[in-house]
Amino acid sequence: MALILTFLGKDSTARTKVAIASAMNLARQGKRVLLAGDAQPALPILLGTTLTPEPQDIAPNLQAVQFQAAFLLERSWDEVKKLEAQYIRTPFLKEVYGQELAVLPGADTALALNAIREYDESGKYDAIVYDGTGDVTTLRMLGLPESISWYVRRFRQLFLNSDLGKTISESPLVQPLISTFFNVNWTTDNFAQPTNFATNILEKGKAALADPKRIAAFLVTSDDPIEVATARYLWGSAQQVGLTVGGTILTAATNASLSEQFAPLPISTVPDATTGQWQAMMDALPDFVAQAIQAPKPIEIDIHASQVRLFLPGFDKKQVKLTQYGPEVTVEAGDQRRNISLPPALSGKPVAGAKFQNGYLIISF
């Protein structure tokens, strides 16, 4: 299992430089590192080499890969067809070729996350540095296991309780029909089976995200007001998906004090770097894990006090919305919704009160 690091901020070239220097730094410490980027020209130009959709050595202990959605989609499609063949008696997807699949919005994100998961599980790397979009898209990507889990738990129960779901699981007429087309007995219990593999992946993804020693992000900013505002916005938004933000990396020395804007995060100032000249930036980078484990946790649940505390820096009370329409409590901020899955002791209880204090949203039950 690898440490997965990513960077958030407005200036994408600065982010990519910090990602490169970080990957080189970790490799220099003897860690086996994978530097992964999207299909954009910046990373290969700054590395001074062409990149491929398969990892290749670019320095001792350091490999680099460029995610290409079209390539990853092709590979995943074979898996989808295998699943289809397993569950459907007369599969028809086999007539569609991976090479012709168009890439839909969001697919690139999901495929990149899946690729990171596979590289993580391969055991070949101690650290994976992901140079992604560094914005809300990266956040939605890392929050995907949680979002999908919510859709699964919410809609599965509704379906099973519905007339359609009941008929499928109970009717002696519908069962044989389903068996004719699918290689499964679609009873309520069996209905869960095809999703077990997926559920397992989702649970692992959520556990990794909740562990700052496994997945952490760092903010990259200069003292430009728009960059600072964006970094603060992404900082708060990261908490919404449960991503730990370990610290701030300031890409240009400044007289302005930014410590108040990013408290309690430590700020590391790094000099600029150009192709081939990474040493000074590498030397100025912080110890990522040491900082990440010190950072405020995105969520803390205190059963004894019947409280949930959400760290939401960068937002004020007006920008945060709390609702309880469905079975869970929903927090809306940073253009994202977080449905909080409560432990049994608090589950189903109505919200008794909520207040905003020192960057924390404190919800009482």
Added chain:
Amino acid sequence: MALILTFLGKDSTARTKVAIASAMNLARQGKRVLLAGDAQPALPILLGTTLTPEPQDIAPNLQAVQFQAAFLLERSWDEVKKLEAQYIRTPFLKEVYGQELAVLPGADTALALNAIREYDESGKYDAIVYDGTGDVTTLRMLGLPESISWYVRRFRQLFLNSDLGKTISESPLVQPLISTFFNVNWTTDNFAQPTNFATNILEKGKAALADPKRIAAFLVTSDDPIEVATARYLWGSAQQVGLTVGGTILTAATNASLSEQFAPLPISTVPDATTGQWQAMMDALPDFVAQAIQAPKPIEIDIHASQVRLFLPGFDKKQVKLTQYGPEVTVEAGDQRRNISLPPALSGKPVAGAKFQNGYLIISF
């Protein structure tokens, strides 16, 4: 029907400035303009005002709106529930509230496109300036009607030809069962009905994208080599989704000549702007429609010569892949796949040859 303008390039702050100046310029010319941005802090900071998810007046003839996926998802969910109630006898989605829906990757993109479509159809605007991510995500967004159309035409036919599809449309046993749960007779013909509304939207979207007087993008770059490389990459990638790129906007005067890198596009040099000081940038902007209609068309089909000509600037032959596995010809470049829907005269014919000439991929049948 409005003119829809967007900007592509690496420096997001520069892009947002150009978008603001463009919107102001069009409003000054008497056009009713909507400036639409994502839920990020840059646009409101540069405009010096807070933005809302509903359009608000910010200057004469000029409204601004900030797309918020969570807000748009809530609104769309009501439409989904209406559709469900129409087609399913005992709907169960009604128990899920729009306010609790998590935003999945790609949903923000699709929702923004749908919002642009609705503002376009409202008849309230002569021009919509979209300040989006300005990268491949914006391209996948504008290419969405084409991508979805491909999935629909490819998979619908496969399904209808499959054992499952045939049984559903022909079986006297399955039909009554389906009628029990759905308010439809799911014969082959009726199967098309629920998708007609969607098909209509997709066809309109494709027609708008194919018309440079309706939808056009402009590149925004400085002379920084990474910015230039990114702009060229996005230029080629835009052609892959069928988006016309009308010209290049250079955000800082330079001694370097970029005309060769962006030929045949015209280059307009604009001075920098700061909050409240937009006049000089506005005055230096080009006539967008005049440039867009002069630009090379992304695709030209010549039935008499049995040729398809694809404009693919910024790529060399090695970066472009042509395949013909399925019923259509697939072109892969810029991390995107384009499935070319051929006119009847060429449809189904095997590719006889392909060559790369002056930035064009010429495919002969």
